[in-house]
Amino acid sequence: MTYVKPSFRHPELPKNDLGFTKKDYEGAISTLCGGCGHDSISGSITQACFEMSIAPHRLAKLSGIGCSSKTPTYFLGNSHGFNSVHGRMPSVATGANLANRDLIYMGVSGDGDTASIGMGQFVHAVRRNLNVVYIVMNNGCYGLTKGQDSATADVGSISKNGMNQFQAIDLPALALELGASFVARSFSGDKTQLIPLIKAAISHHGFALIDVISPCVTFNNNTGSTKAYDYVREHITTADVIDYVPPGEEITMDYAEGTSADLTLHDGSMLQLTKLAPNWDPRDKLAAMQRIYLSRVKQEILTGLLYINPDTQDLHDLIGTVATPLNELMEEDLCPGSETLEDINRSLR
Numbered sequence: 001m002t003y004v005k006p007s008f009r010h011p012e013l014p015k016n017d018l019g020f021t022k023k024d025y026e027g028a029i030s031t032l033c034g035g036c037g038h039d040s041i042s043g044s045i046t047q048a049c050f051e052m053s054i055a056p057h058r059l060a061k062l063s064g065i066g067c068s069s070k071t072p073t074y075f076l077g078n079s080h081g082f083n084s085v086h087g088r089m090p091s092v093a094t095g096a097n098l099a100n101r102d103l104i105y106m107g108v109s110g111d112g113d114t115a116s117i118g119m120g121q122f123v124h125a126v127r128r129n130l131n132v133v134y135i136v137m138n139n140g141c142y143g144l145t146k147g148q149d150s151a152t153a154d155v156g157s158i159s160k161n162g163m164n165q166f167q168a169i170d171l172p173a174l175a176l177e178l179g180a181s182f183v184a185r186s187f188s189g190d191k192t193q194l195i196p197l198i199k200a201a202i203s204h205h206g207f208a209l210i211d212v213i214s215p216c217v218t219f220n221n222n223t224g225s226t227k228a229y230d231y232v233r234e235h236i237t238t239a240d241v242i243d244y245v246p247p248g249e250e251i252t253m254d255y256a257e258g259t260s261a262d263l264t265l266h267d268g269s270m271l272q273l274t275k276l277a278p279n280w281d282p283r284d285k286l287a288a289m290q291r292i293y294l295s296r297v298k299q300e301i302l303t304g305l306l307y308i309n310p311d312t313q314d315l316h317d318l319i320g321t322v323a324t325p326l327n328e329l330m331e332e333d334l335c336p337g338s339e340t341l342e343d344i345n346r347s348l349r
Contacts, residue, residue, distance in 0.1 A: 069110060128177065
């Protein structure tokens, strides 16, 4: 058990714009291994939603199977939740989103749940630009079934089961190739970077992937593992430092010319990027793909906002769905009459 949360909270805890304290965004006590990176990600999600003043009932959590897919129990206990079968979370997210676009959808998955059994589900959610925050808790192994290598384990990486001989699937690179409109990578031990990324992903209109390296302390935190805490800290490199500015907040930060970029999202919020990599522009898809490949060759772990298209259309925009949630449609909406049907038929002749 990673930690025990006392029931007592200080009566003067800070409150957000809705009058909620951070306690209102917490979940059950974690039963993951002590030191698991997944708990740090859960903490980052909790903090991001608290700071954004998101009403818990407006968010729906979805997951598959695995250590990562247990985590929605540990954050936002007052939100909607659906734990699906192994690898099928994207389909459930798609159906829920099409039924009610008014909710914020957050899918939590693992490297096995996404890059192996769920690969066919993942790629279609990306190409359809489903409006969902898709967080992959990536530890390079199957922690729930005793540490076998997953499809994201780097070739030559050593786990307790031996050396991996197969090339890894790079989920951010794959998402870029498939047309994802928001692609980021982070590290579970870097909340300063991860929290603004989660905020930006929630505000993004379309598919938002955050691939989070999250070391498995029990099965994949040994010397030789490329997903171990020590390895990640030694090989991490950052493309940009992100500051998230919500709508209506005065922009007071100032950067030297040529080192920053301001990106306005569809809801009026803004990303302020301090670009650390030379000539870095997260709106340049080709440059992002080249930079990911270069970091792989140099055995670096590139983190930050890798790519964003702030002017994208999500699945509802693409197929022209009705704006009203399906459970609110009345009989006259669903059955407009024979004349309307005849008009449709005439238009197709």
